[in-house]
Amino acid sequence: MLLIHCPYCDETLPEAEFAYAGEAHIIRPADPSTLTDEEWRDFLFIRSNARGPHYERWRHVHGCARFFNAVRDTVSDRFLLTYKAGEKRPDLASLGVAE
Amino acid sequence: MSRFRLPGKGRVNHAETVRFSFDGKAYEGLRGDTVASALLAHGIHLMGRSFKYHRPRGPVTADSAEPNALIGTSRGPGRFEPNTRATVQELRQGLECESQNRLGSLAFDLGAVNDALHPLFPAGFYYKTFMWPRSFWDRLYEPIIRRAAGLGRAPSEVDPDIYASRYLHTDLLVVGAGPSGLMAALVAARAGARVTLVDENPEMGGAILSDPGVGIDGQPAWDWLAQTLEELASLGVRLMTRTTAIGYYHQNMIGLCEKITDHLDTIPDGAPRERMWRVRATRVVLAQGALEKPLVFHGNDRPGVMLAGAAQSYLHRWGVRVGDRAVIVTSHDSAYFTAFDLAEAGTKVVAIIDTREAPPEALRAEARARGIELLAGHTVTGTKGRLRVASVTVNPVEAGRIGDPRMLHCDCLLMSGGWTPSLHLFSHTKASLAWDEQSRTFLPGRMTEECHIAGAGRGLWGYLDALSDGAEAGAAAARALGQEAEAPTPAVAHDRAGTGESHKELPTDRTSSRVRAFIDFQNDVTAKDIRLAVREGMRSIEHVKRYTTNGMATDQGKMSSINGLMIAADAVGKAPPEVGLTTFRPPYTPTTFGAFAGYHKGATFEVTRATPIDGWAEENGAVYEPVSLWRRAWYFPQGGEDMDRAVARECRATREGVGIFDASTLGKIEVAGPDAVEFMNRMYTNPWTKLAPGRCRYGVLLGEDGYIRDDGVIGRLGPDLFHVTTTTGGAARVLNMMEDYLQTEWPDLDVWLTSTTEQWATVALNGPKARKVLEGLVEGADMSAEAMPHMSVAECRVAGFKARLFRLSFTGELGFEINVPARHGRALWEALMQAGQPHGICAYGTETMHVLRAEKGFIIIGQDTDGTVAPEDAGLGWAIGKKKPDFVGKRSLARPDLVAEGRKQLVGLLTEDGHVKLEEGAQIVFDPDQPKPMKMVGHVTSSYHSATLGRSIAMALIEGGRDRMGETVHVPMPDGVVRAKVTSTAFYDPDGDRLKL
Numbered sequence A: 001m002l003l004i005h006c007p008y009c010d011e012t013l014p015e016a017e018f019a020y021a022g023e024a025h026i027i028r029p030a031d032p033s034t035l036t037d038e039e040w041r042d043f044l045f046i047r048s049n050a051r052g053p054h055y056e057r058w059r060h061v062h063g064c065a066r067f068f069n070a071v072r073d074t075v076s077d078r079f080l081l082t083y084k085a086g087e088k089r090p091d092l093a094s095l096g097v098a099e
Numbered sequence B: 001m002s003r004f005r006l007p008g009k010g011r012v013n014h015a016e017t018v019r020f021s022f023d024g025k026a027y028e029g030l031r032g033d034t035v036a037s038a039l040l041a042h043g044i045h046l047m048g049r050s051f052k053y054h055r056p057r058g059p060v061t062a063d064s065a066e067p068n069a070l071i072g073t074s075r076g077p078g079r080f081e082p083n084t085r086a087t088v089q090e091l092r093q094g095l096e097c098e099s100q101n102r103l104g105s106l107a108f109d110l111g112a113v114n115d116a117l118h119p120l121f122p123a124g125f126y127y128k129t130f131m132w133p134r135s136f137w138d139r140l141y142e143p144i145i146r147r148a149a150g151l152g153r154a155p156s157e158v159d160p161d162i163y164a165s166r167y168l169h170t171d172l173l174v175v176g177a178g179p180s181g182l183m184a185a186l187v188a189a190r191a192g193a194r195v196t197l198v199d200e201n202p203e204m205g206g207a208i209l210s211d212p213g214v215g216i217d218g219q220p221a222w223d224w225l226a227q228t229l230e231e232l233a234s235l236g237v238r239l240m241t242r243t244t245a246i247g248y249y250h251q252n253m254i255g256l257c258e259k260i261t262d263h264l265d266t267i268p269d270g271a272p273r274e275r276m277w278r279v280r281a282t283r284v285v286l287a288q289g290a291l292e293k294p295l296v297f298h299g300n301d302r303p304g305v306m307l308a309g310a311a312q313s314y315l316h317r318w319g320v321r322v323g324d325r326a327v328i329v330t331s332h333d334s335a336y337f338t339a340f341d342l343a344e345a346g347t348k349v350v351a352i353i354d355t356r357e358a359p360p361e362a363l364r365a366e367a368r369a370r371g372i373e374l375l376a377g378h379t380v381t382g383t384k385g386r387l388r389v390a391s392v393t394v395n396p397v398e399a400g401r402i403g404d405p406r407m408l409h410c411d412c413l414l415m416s417g418g419w420t421p422s423l424h425l426f427s428h429t430k431a432s433l434a435w436d437e438q439s440r441t442f443l444p445g446r447m448t449e450e451c452h453i454a455g456a457g458r459g460l461w462g463y464l465d466a467l468s469d470g471a472e473a474g475a476a477a478a479r480a481l482g483q484e485a486e487a488p489t490p491a492v493a494h495d496r497a498g499t500g501e502s503h504k505e506l507p508t509d510r511t512s513s514r515v516r517a518f519i520d521f522q523n524d525v526t527a528k529d530i531r532l533a534v535r536e537g538m539r540s541i542e543h544v545k546r547y548t549t550n551g552m553a554t555d556q557g558k559m560s561s562i563n564g565l566m567i568a569a570d571a572v573g574k575a576p577p578e579v580g581l582t583t584f585r586p587p588y589t590p591t592t593f594g595a596f597a598g599y600h601k602g603a604t605f606e607v608t609r610a611t612p613i614d615g616w617a618e619e620n621g622a623v624y625e626p627v628s629l630w631r632r633a634w635y636f637p638q639g640g641e642d643m644d645r646a647v648a649r650e651c652r653a654t655r656e657g658v659g660i661f662d663a664s665t666l667g668k669i670e671v672a673g674p675d676a677v678e679f680m681n682r683m684y685t686n687p688w689t690k691l692a693p694g695r696c697r698y699g700v701l702l703g704e705d706g707y708i709r710d711d712g713v714i715g716r717l718g719p720d721l722f723h724v725t726t727t728t729g730g731a732a733r734v735l736n737m738m739e740d741y742l743q744t745e746w747p748d749l750d751v752w753l754t755s756t757t758e759q760w761a762t763v764a765l766n767g768p769k770a771r772k773v774l775e776g777l778v779e780g781a782d783m784s785a786e787a788m789p790h791m792s793v794a795e796c797r798v799a800g801f802k803a804r805l806f807r808l809s810f811t812g813e814l815g816f817e818i819n820v821p822a823r824h825g826r827a828l829w830e831a832l833m834q835a836g837q838p839h840g841i842c843a844y845g846t847e848t849m850h851v852l853r854a855e856k857g858f859i860i861i862g863q864d865t866d867g868t869v870a871p872e873d874a875g876l877g878w879a880i881g882k883k884k885p886d887f888v889g890k891r892s893l894a895r896p897d898l899v900a901e902g903r904k905q906l907v908g909l910l911t912e913d914g915h916v917k918l919e920e921g922a923q924i925v926f927d928p929d930q931p932k933p934m935k936m937v938g939h940v941t942s943s944y945h946s947a948t949l950g951r952s953i954a955m956a957l958i959e960g961g962r963d964r965m966g967e968t969v970h971v972p973m974p975d976g977v978v979r980a981k982v983t984s985t986a987f988y989d990p991d992g993d994r995l996k997l
């Protein structure tokens, strides 16, 4: 079981308190009606499916209930960083990871 | 005294006899014996039959890696366990055990005919043999395989035991209490760390228990052990015996399975049989030692052939000589010490066969001094003896040439193919292994966890090295924990260091097709099988494993994986590291389902949610059905009614008079705040701005992909306050989805979301007499049809309780839903029952609710929809706020595939014969005469017998269904094709006149 740091509670807690919530930094378009079918398809379905560091969302569902973002290595299953929703996407170099 | 027991020797209690039985025969052993050591003390090696060939087998180890000596154990009803290792099961008074895999007696096994037929059972035999003909499977192959193969027999009764589980947090977890583990724990504990030391054996000490002649720090090893354990206890180290580390998971979480009662004569009241520990350790030291490898030669599986290290353990730990005449065959120095110790104990050591040409001079000299014949540069080419080894054939090997055979008589053959580090747990962490060419074995490579490996687990050999390395690991762990620590260097006398070689099969002069040299004893895999697999095209070690089943038995290849690799690598023509090992997976040793399940069984298998009115339902004979985690009243049978009759009565009573229904499980979410209406506009398909406070509306929630996710009636209680209801199963998902949008997409909206599902008890009252029942109980609201029309909501008091009173209907009748604080739910229900009595009020359950809604064509999310149904498909196009610029899923409603022709649409179905009720889930075709496979055009989603209509009704999703009104479709079933007419889903009162009361 993983240990996950909730950036709102500022506590490192067992995975059982959290729920995965999909890839991060996929922003819902302000006016979806202006998107072409292809653009809308990409927003709905196309994901990076990264091997290695992956930006993703988690929710501290059995805690503070907040959604937050994380960088997790999908090979080692290790969390490199968690940060609050709305914060800028950190670059991998700053985490000591080669892009 | 059993003939092979040495008086006063070993760590067993010679003063305490323990009685047990094996295959119905009574035996005596000593306290501290295992089943294996006790039987060996009586000279019994034959303990089981092998899996595939039913060959006679005896114990080959003295520990948990045992592949052969598997037994069934029992202690009364429900307490039967198959495949218990006789080498691990401790004796207890009255223990009953039985051998396995035999047809007939253990000594005369009819299944042994498989052995004579072995050319018929080559590698991949399952894949090759049972392909054809198909019909033979049920009649012939499967019954035979099930009877002849398989390990043991499955228990047939419910397990009455308790299994516990606990969490543990510790600074340092040390796995394995041999010399390295003991030193690691000692050094770290002295430095001030909180330490937990676990070992799978009943007592700590590891190899020390089998080597009492060694001296440590000026004391005999066993004295040093006792003193060390005392110091560990005094330092507060948590010492856990009979505790196996079964799995190593992320971030130093280790699963431990502790056996608590299997060794006890009687089970203390309420004691759990096993306890699963989930340990989170800041640091871990793995000191699991090494596993001895068998040598691979013809007849290496005969009872009496065992690992040399095992014979040494039986001698020193249990005071048992494994035979009178021993031959040793080895490629490693360690077996010499076994030979010397056995000779000391009175066993005649006939010869030491060393595959190496030049064993170390010190060992040669000692053998010479003891008068033991040493045959260096020799091989073993066969053994003889029906149920026990009686002789062994040895030949000199010179420059690859096999010399003349010589037969040595013996009653035990003790082998050592060297030692391989036990790296299973380490491998669970996805750490890498590194091939060591010199020792020709895998050592720990790159680590992924905060972990140290010490001693024989990383290829070190001998007590001085193991103790020193353990001390280093303990000191390193302590320093990593921020403590100051020094690693002392222990003084070791009479150390037993040594080296050895690794082999593939031993050289032989036999025709290769006649050689039965076993690698995996438990799955009966021979060296020949591995070579055949490679010849037949298997190149990856993972394929070789699956084709031959090498390493796939319950011992997970503890003894077989390296030998299998050596031979596969030789056959493929690659170096062993290029071929690599198969993956080790948890658990390290077979673990009971009970230990994993823990408290999650019976009534505590999972949470059961009950409504505030559940007690009334139970007292009134409700039959329940599970709905998500809730238990809901399904129907209320009276006077021996079956479900159909009860439901027909409940339906009639509701349509003709008044029915009462516990709807408390409905999900409820309060949406509040200045931006509540804007939030609702964005989430739900419907327009909410013009919905006046005091009114409610049926809302539809889509996913962003345009498919229906949930629905429910939503009341507006004020400009800034909505009372949202969701489906019973969807409550948590809907709240999660709302929170997601609110927190991450629209954090600017000033809205609060609160789950109120469990705050409100909800009672639905439906039927033409509903108002008559209710009006006398309502205060503070005008109940007239004019003041409270259909789809309205009022805050008032009902039966004296503060209430949110909805007028709505999921039945098509005049209907109300009364929400009161949960604690008043039952009182409200009883007040309504009382008020309803003069009107013939009838309690109904979820089945009647389903029938009544289906008569009206109201959908149930998840039953009539399946996650690919858009509002238009379900006939809910009217619920779309077309003028709204956006809402969740709106853009998707214009996706090409959602506007395409021929989508499945929800329609009604009426079977031609109204007595025939369609099966939910049944597939539908347009043309029943088309060739198979037929084109399926949809399926039945809901189907009931309607007492109101006096016939069956159904709903279905059918391609282009709404354009086929009046047409006939066909439902092929095993006993014939059912014809049904496509209709509207509104079967009853399509104009809604009954709501106008």
Ligand SMILES: [Zn+2]
Pocket (backbone or CB within 6 Å): A006, A007, A008, A009, A010, A060, A063, A064, A065, A066
């Ligand atoms: Zn939190």
